[in-house]
Amino acid sequence: MSTPAVAADRLRARSRSRWRRRRTIAVLLAPWAIGFGVFFAYPLIASAYYSFTHYDLLSSPHWIGLRNYEYLFNSDPQVWSAVRNTLWLIAFMVPAQVLFALGLALLLSRARHGVGALRTIFYLPALAPIVAATLGFVYLFNPANGPVNTILGALGIEGPLWLNGASTAKPTLVLLALWSVGTTLIIFLAAVLDVPTHLLESAELDGAGPWRRFIHVTLPTISPVLLFAIVIGVIDALQYFTQAYVAAGVAQGGQAGESAKQLGYPEGATLFYPIYLYEQAFSRFNMGYASAMSILMLIVALALTMLILRNARRWVHYQGETR
């Protein structure tokens, strides 16, 4: 038995075990890897390809160069109002949700008794299936005989048209979003309760009032969670579909026949980008054009996420990091 032979043996054994280890990792990851390829990587590439074609599903895609994009940016009369409506959500609905959830979390964190029960009450609406919650809201805010306007009427206030009015439809959807804010609330509440009490106490000893304690202690500590909620909120706003689709369909209800359904009822106020994309792809089967729309959406989603993350360096603090 010479030493080199032993060493070679050991080397071979080690390479065999390394090979076995790699095989284990490959087996464990295989289902995900296939799924990622088939349902993510391939569709991204195919979307990009379809966006340069005319494709109606019946005949095979037919190359038309940049014509979809030209129509998207220059001629389509509806797409820009859809873009404006979706940007409205990002500008108003997302901040409203984040601020409301934060305020509620602070309020709950200060309650001495029954935090658990209160947390459950505020989380419940988030559990309600979106379609069910939306239907409930269409009924509640029904301008003619819904409970909300009935109560307002009893108080001597003439209720607005809510989901049936062009200027009130989006704000009513924001109310629905605030009602279902529970998930964000729970995350915020956990973060707020996690703020180290010794920091708050020493700030108080230094003479900081509640507001200064919030700004200088609580806010920096929970900033990573806040950032997470903002990013998720913006991405959810970009794909905001179900509530608007169901609300618009049900609110116009008996007024129009099935064929005369208005897109984005009332007056295009709820025509959000994903709704228009759905209409192009699955009602009119303009798969090529809808793909161009989805590529634009991808670019905007990436750009917004980058913008937020880059901006975040200025105000997000991670624990153990010195400024």
Added chain:
Amino acid sequence: MATTAAAPPIAAEPRSRPRPQRRRRWLLVIAERSLLIVLVICFLAPFAFILLTSLMSNHQALSTDLWPHPFEPQNFVKVFEEEPVARYALNSFLYASLATLGMLVSSIPAAYALSVLKWRGRNVVMILVLTAMMLPEQVTVIPVYVLFAKLHLVGTLWPLILPNWLGDAFSIFLLRQFFLTIPSEYADAARIDGCGELRVLTSVYLRLAKPAIAAVSLFLFFACWNDFFGPLIYTGETPAHWTLSLGLSQFRTVHHVDWNLTMAATLLFMAPVIAVFFAAQKVFIEGVTLSGVKG
């Protein structure tokens, strides 16, 4: 005031606060409590009104009455006769349960490989998982639809179920977060005892990660139960395969079902979710919290 500023440790003692400050404190507490009460009422009121309307006659549901008179609990039976609600519920259940089973089989191993095992390229793969989780569904939906159309699966529930059998990004992410909190000593001990990686996964991690596995299962089950966009594009034309969310959305628009029955169905749709939530509240809240911690 001057003395309190000079002696902060005493000022921090609530009992020694001067009168006006104590009164302001009281007012603040009262304001906070009232605000909470108003918010609790606003959050519960929609449920109450949905319940009340579901017990009204159709005539009453179209009036401005808020209280049912007489009570008509038979609405909850009538809704099953008027629309195939049982069928919708079965479809929703099939979709959600098959998707959840497949997700567990495919996502637990992936999460294990991405947290417990250390290898080159692991972080890159993790970033890919996160990217897939973050991007809007609409970005990839068209080619996926075309793919299922070519496989002649449009009009069935399979396009909704199958993708979950090949891993769900959010579940992988959540499970990984949990696996990372399990001390590696457990795995090392099992390896010294001669366990291969698969044995370590099944005998150590599956057992320790039960709460996280319960949480991701519930989350995915409910996500499928609530899903509307998927059923709309894949089964919109085949009512036999409609899920509850799709069927319910067509109640008023297509079938002109009365409001009282619609609200009864809405309640029936919410009920199982809320019942399961109360049965497994701890799992839920911990899962939600976990998803936000190291986002």
